[in-house]
Each structure stands twice: as structure tokens, then as C-alpha cells.
Amino acid sequence: MRIVVLAGGIGGARFLRGLQRAVPDADITVIGNTGDDIHLFGLKVCPDLDTVMYTLGGGINEEQGWGRADETFHLKEELAAYGLGPEWFGLGDRDFATHIVRTQMLGAGYPLSAVTEALCDRWKPGVRLIPMSDDRVETHVAVTLPERDPAGAAGERKVIHFQEYWVRLRASVPAEAIVPVGAEQAKPAPGVLEAIAGADVILFPPSNPVVSVGTILAVPGIREAIAEAGVPVVGLSPIVGDAPVRGMADKVLAAVGVESTAAAVAEHYGSGLLDGWLVDTVDAGSVERVEAAGIRCRAVPLMMSDLDATARMAREALALAEEVRTP
Ligand code: GDP
Ligand code: CA
Numbered sequence: 001m002r003i004v005v006l007a008g009g010i011g012g013a014r015f016l017r018g019l020q021r022a023v024p025d026a027d028i029t030v031i032g033n034t035g036d037d038i039h040l041f042g043l044k045v046c047p048d049l050d051t052v053m054y055t056l057g058g059g060i061n062e063e064q065g066w067g068r069a070d071e072t073f074h075l076k077e078e079l080a081a082y083g084l085g086p087e088w089f090g091l092g093d094r095d096f097a098t099h100i101v102r103t104q105m106l107g108a109g110y111p112l113s114a115v116t117e118a119l120c121d122r123w124k125p126g127v128r129l130i131p132m133s134d135d136r137v138e139t140h141v142a143v144t145l146p147e148r149d150p151a152g153a154a155g156e157r158k159v160i161h162f163q164e165y166w167v168r169l170r171a172s173v174p175a176e177a178i179v180p181v182g183a184e185q186a187k188p189a190p191g192v193l194e195a196i197a198g199a200d201v202i203l204f205p206p207s208n209p210v211v212s213v214g215t216i217l218a219v220p221g222i223r224e225a226i227a228e229a230g231v232p233v234v235g236l237s238p239i240v241g242d243a244p245v246r247g248m249a250d251k252v253l254a255a256v257g258v259e260s261t262a263a264a265v266a267e268h269y270g271s272g273l274l275d276g277w278l279v280d281t282v283d284a285g286s287v288e289r290v291e292a293a294g295i296r297c298r299a300v301p302l303m304m305s306d307l308d309a310t311a312r313m314a315r316e317a318l319a320l321a322e323e324v325r326t327p
Contacts, residue, residue, distance in 0.1 A: 015205035015207075029191075032116075036212075043103045050098060052127075053116075054123065067092055112134045140181050196226055201234065204235035204274070206304075210249070226273060235276070239253075240279075278302060278317060
């Protein structure tokens with residue numbers, strides 16, 4: 001079975017581990033979000049690609065969900081001693097090596113997709129990991145900076161990099177607009193459209209619907225290819241009990257006018273894209289509303305508390321896919 005998964009960072013990566021457990025023989029292609037990418041210290045950092053690569057390759061910091069296991073921060077401390085920031089982005093010594101290799105290869109002329117493949121030669125994630133695009137896309141957020149903001153122009157309206165919004169400000173102010181800068185001009189990376197066209201099923205893991213899956217869908221051609229693939233498209237809600245399980249997805253959903261409920265996220269994707277949607281059992285009351293929107297819906301446990309629970313979620317998603325395939 002050929003499965004295509006559109007993934008952000010932690011939610012996507014953890015789901016993928018369950019999917020691999022559920023269907024060990026499946027041929028899985030992951031289309032990774034690169035809207036979170038940022039240049040730091042002259043290096044190209046791709047947080048979501050790396051989270052997937054490290055998680056599936058056994059190098060992730062399990063408690064944190066991102067970054068390397070067994071990490072130290074000497075390099076960052078030395079840079080800070082020279083007054084070089086930003087200090088708010090947690091780049092560890094082991095992690096730095098990945099960004100150095102990536103930046104060197106990009107500098108030598110390799111596209112990000114080829115670089116990602118080369119990095120995966122080491123990590124062997126067991127999936128084919130492709131960035132959504134080789135072109136630069138960076139998600140930016142319009143905010144009014146907090147009144148007491150030491151690092152910024154306090155109280156001023158500004159457009160900042162998504163990482164600054166998410167990591168430095170911890171989404172503490174409303175996101176007034178979210179712009180995937182460069183997305184409109186970006187082309188899908190080699191292999192993306194081919195993987196979608198050749199898929200037996202397409203899954204949206206419980207990744208952020210706006211700044212992870214939404215950014216991937218903003219690359220012209222990807223949304224259309226999924227809608228036209230003619231195979232089941234099934235998603236799993238990252239919103240459980242009217243709140244994100246982890247992180248601040250409610251803030252970015254509000255920015256695009258979507259309430260933080262499992263049903264509203266399904267409607268946001270829409271029946272033009274989604275055939276099936278899984279909500280958590282606590283949201284069983286919203287199944288009817290989702291089905292009224294033309295999307296087949298089931299309520300099942302959606303907490304990725306351990307690998308077995310996550311594998312069960314993956315099986316439920318694939319079962320729902322079969323159900324919508326044979327109406
Ligand atoms: P990021 O790039 O690291 O933010 O990760 P993703 O975009 O892939 O996923 C983030 C989303 O995963 C958040 O909105 C969380 O609500 C969701 N999430 C995290 N853990 C769980 C879980 O156990 N169950 C469900 N249903 N969603 C989860
Ligand atoms: Ca991310």
C-alpha cells in the first residue's frame with residue numbers, strides 16, 4: 001500500500017511512528033512542511049523536516065518532541081558570549097551538525113529535496129521524506145508586539161517570522177494574519193505530485209491545520225493534486241475537547257477565522273479535500289456536524305500517549321479510508 005502523509009513536526013512525526021507500526025510493509029511518502037524554516041547563524045534550519053527525520057530515525061529528544069537526544073548547548077553558549085543571538089531558539093551541538101551539512105550542500109547547489117535525501121541516508125527514517133518545495137517559503141505572522149517586550153519594539157504592529165511568534169513570544173499575542181511568504185511562487189519539490197498521483201490513500205496526521213498542513217496546501221498544485229487523486233483522503237483532528245493537544249494551534253486557527261474545534265477544522269479543510277475525518281471520543285458529539293459537511297466521520301481515541309495507541313489511530317484512519325473507498 002502506498003500512503004502519502006502531509007506532515008508538520010511533532011504531531012506529524014509521532015503519528016508516522018504509529019503508522020509504521022500499524023502497517024510495517026507500507027510504502028510511505030511524507031511531504032514535509034518547510035514554512036517553519038529559518039536562517040540562523042548563517043545556517044538553514046528546517047525544524048519540521050528534522051523532527052520527522054530524528055523521530056523516525058531514533059535521534060529525537062523524546063520528552064521534548066523536537067531536537068536531538070543527549071544534547072548539549074556549548075556552541076550556542078559560546079555564540080551568546082560573543083553577543084550573537086537569537087538565544088530563544090534552542091539549537092544544540094548535535095543538531096548544529098545537521099544544519100551545517102544542509103547549508104554546505106545547499107551552497108554547493110543541491111536542492112533541499114536532494115539534501116534531505118542525503119541527511120536521511122544517515123537516519124534511515126523508513127519513509128521517503130520530501131520537502132513540500134525546494135523553493136524558499138517562510139511563514140510570517142502579523143502581530144502587535146506585547147507592551148513589555150524586551151526584544152522588540154513594544155506595542156508596535158509588526159510582521160515577524162513564525163518561529164519568533166511561536167518560540168520567542170510563545171503565541172502570547174493574537175496572530176492578526178498568517179502569510180506563507182513565497183508559497184505562491186513555489187513549485188512542489190520533485191516527487192511530490194508523483195507521490196500524490198500514485199498514492200492509494202492520503203493522510204493528514206494531527207498536524208497544525210494552518211501552519212503545517214495549511215502551508216503545504218498553499219504550494220500551488222498540491223491541493224489540486226490531492227483533490228484530483230481519486231483516492232481516499234483521511235485526516236485526524238489535532239484539536240481534542242476544543243483545544244489543541246499540544247502547543248498553541250488555537251492562536252493560528254483564530255487568525256484564519258476558524259474556531260478551535262475538531263468539527264470546524266474538518267469544515268476548514270472541506271469536503272472538496274477530505275473524505276474522512278477522525279475526532280476524539282470526547283468530541284463524539286461533533287460527528288453529525290462533520291458528516292453534514294459531507295465528510296465521513298468517526299469518533300475514536302486520538303491521544304498519542306504511546307506507540308500502541310498511536311498505531312490504533314493509524315489503523316482507524318486506514319479503516320475509514322477503506323470505508324469511503326467502497327461507499
Ligand atoms: P509542530 O510542527 O511541531 O507544531 O507539529 P505538527 O504541526 O505536526 O503538530 C502539532 C499539532 O499536533 C498540535 O496542534 C497538537 O494539538 C497536535 N497533537 C500533538 N499531540 C497530539 C495527540 O496526542 N493527539 C492529537 N490528536 N493531536 C496531537
Ligand atoms: Ca512546525
